[in-house]
Amino acid sequence: MPLFGPPNIAQLEAKRDIQGLIKALAYKDAGVKIAAADALGPLGDPMAVEPLAALVKDEDAGVRRAAVRALSARGGVRVVEPLIAALDDHDPGVRSVAAQAVYRRMMTDPDQDARRETATALGRIKAADAVDSLLRAMTDPDETVRVASVRSLASIGDVAAVGPLIVMLAHEQYRAKTSGRSSLAVERAAGQALDVLCDENAVDALQAALDHDDAEVRELAIKRLARIDSPMVAEMLEAHLDDQDPIIRRSAARGLAEVGWKPPSDGTGAHYWAALREWRRCAECGPAAIPLLVAAFPRAQALERSEIQTALVSLAWEPTESDATAASYWAAQGNWDKCVEIGAPAVEVLDAIVKGATTWRERVAAAAALEALGEDRPAPFARIDLVRHALSVLDGDGTDDEKRHALTAFLAEEHQFEPSGHQRLDWCQCGYPSTRILKNGTRELITDLLGFEQDGSDEPAYFCPSCDARRTAAAD
Numbered sequence: 001m002p003l004f005g006p007p008n009i010a011q012l013e014a015k016r017d018i019q020g021l022i023k024a025l026a027y028k029d030a031g032v033k034i035a036a037a038d039a040l041g042p043l044g045d046p047m048a049v050e051p052l053a054a055l056v057k058d059e060d061a062g063v064r065r066a067a068v069r070a071l072s073a074r075g076g077v078r079v080v081e082p083l084i085a086a087l088d089d090h091d092p093g094v095r096s097v098a099a100q101a102v103y104r105r106m107m108t109d110p111d112q113d114a115r116r117e118t119a120t121a122l123g124r125i126k127a128a129d130a131v132d133s134l135l136r137a138m139t140d141p142d143e144t145v146r147v148a149s150v151r152s153l154a155s156i157g158d159v160a161a162v163g164p165l166i167v168m169l170a171h172e173q174y175r176a177k178t179s180g181r182s183s184l185a186v187e188r189a190a191g192q193a194l195d196v197l198c199d200e201n202a203v204d205a206l207q208a209a210l211d212h213d214d215a216e217v218r219e220l221a222i223k224r225l226a227r228i229d230s231p232m233v234a235e236m237l238e239a240h241l242d243d244q245d246p247i248i249r250r251s252a253a254r255g256l257a258e259v260g261w262k263p264p265s266d267g268t269g270a271h272y273w274a275a276l277r278e279w280r281r282c283a284e285c286g287p288a289a290i291p292l293l294v295a296a297f298p299r300a301q302a303l304e305r306s307e308i309q310t311a312l313v314s315l316a317w318e319p320t321e322s323d324a325t326a327a328s329y330w331a332a333q334g335n336w337d338k339c340v341e342i343g344a345p346a347v348e349v350l351d352a353i354v355k356g357a358t359t360w361r362e363r364v365a366a367a368a369a370l371e372a373l374g375e376d377r378p379a380p381f382a383r384i385d386l387v388r389h390a391l392s393v394l395d396g397d398g399t400d401d402e403k404r405h406a407l408t409a410f411l412a413e414e415h416q417f418e419p420s421g422h423q424r425l426d427w428c429q430c431g432y433p434s435t436r437i438l439k440n441g442t443r444e445l446i447t448d449l450l451g452f453e454q455d456g457s458d459e460p461a462y463f464c465p466s467c468d469a470r471r472t473a474a475a476d
């Protein structure tokens with residue numbers, strides 16, 4: 001080897017002479033520097049990082065490219081800064097190699113610290129090209145990488161991130177609800193990023209998210225949309241007042257309320273109030289409210305159902321079809337004869353009332369209507385005929401003594417107690433017969449006269465069909 005000739009890179013490489021190769025990086029000839037950098041890259045020695053990083057600022061573009069290649073081959077947290085700096089090189093060739101190194105190599109580096117530092121640095125320099133890589137990194141196995149990526153997306157400010165951020169936030173919130181294993185840090189970062197990104201420029205992205213399959217995503221999108229104060233958004237929210245998804249309808253209405261929108265007294269107003277489930281105000285918008293009220297009626301809970309029914313009555317509406325909605329309507333009015341008239345379509349409605357109405361008197365009425373339709377049920381009344389008769393005596397004319405007398409005679413005739421065997425009756429506080437007392441003083445519930453619920457235990461729970469009191473054989 002000549003004393004002052006160029007270093008023999010092939011020989012140094014073969015001997016894995018790190019010191020020699022590092023020294024060669026400082027040689028004046030660009031070809032030597034490039035060969036030395038290429039040789040050092042795969043060796044991945046930590047000592048080579050500083051000298052290679054220094055070459056990222058070399059005057060020769062070929063050398064800078066080689067330095068970037070060598071640093072990216074090594075990876076790890078210490079190469080992040082020089083590679084990020086190279087993204088800004090004035091030579092397009094260097095920039096292209098640096099971009100590959102950063103976006104492909106560093107964002108998948110096995111070292112999570114390197115991935116996180118890369119994501120953070122990309123946000124700091126607001127690298128517009130980094131959006132795709134950062135979006136991918138939002139699914140990184142490491143939470144700190146996910147958070148850093150989300151924050152950088154917010155810094156870069158590209159609305160392309162809005163949709164994926166909403167999906168991720170919805171996913172985290174869903175996980176929190178179902179498994180409690182969400183990441184609060186990611187959730188918070190995503191929320192803050194959306195605060196930054198969701199301005200007028202994000203309208204299209206948010207609108208696209210309204211077509212997402214997940215209701216949680218749609219809900220977040222409409223809520224974000226509703227916070228953007230612009231006439232275009234108000235118009236868009238108005239268009240979603242009759243969305244097929246009730247969550248979207250409600251969020252759109254709430255958003256309109258927030259921006260001070262005043263509902264007109266027409267079809268749009270009716271949709272607005274229906275979305276908020278304000279049925280009286282919905283009806284105040286006139287006949288346009290009718291189809292909305294009718295559609296909401298069968299799905300509403302008992303209390304809401306009566307509000308809807310009142311609203312429909314105020315619009316002078318009456319059912320014209322003999323369907324389940326009509327049956328619900330008449331049942332809510334307590335018009336059981338109309339339910340019987342409707343026939344088969346009323347059966348399901350009546351069954352629901354028999355099983356779940358809040359008062360036992362409603363259950364009795366529905367069971368009686370079912371009986372009239374030839375649909376006898378084994379529960380919750382063993383003898384609906386006896387219950388109905390006893391209630392009609394109790395509700396009829398006469399003094400309390402006369403009613404007790406009549407009920408005593410009726411129950412003796414029906415063999416519900418035996419006066420000849422010295423049995424006596426005992427009464428609910430409402431005056432309904434509930435218990436027979438045997439000669440020896442033992443008390444027994446007259447179960448044929450009561451309503452019962454099987455709540456999973458062996459013994460059913462018994463209730464007075466007149467006053468809903470729970471009955472046990474023990475004395476009151």
Ligand SMILES: [Zn+2]
Nearest residue numbers: 428430464467
């Ligand atoms: Zn009672």
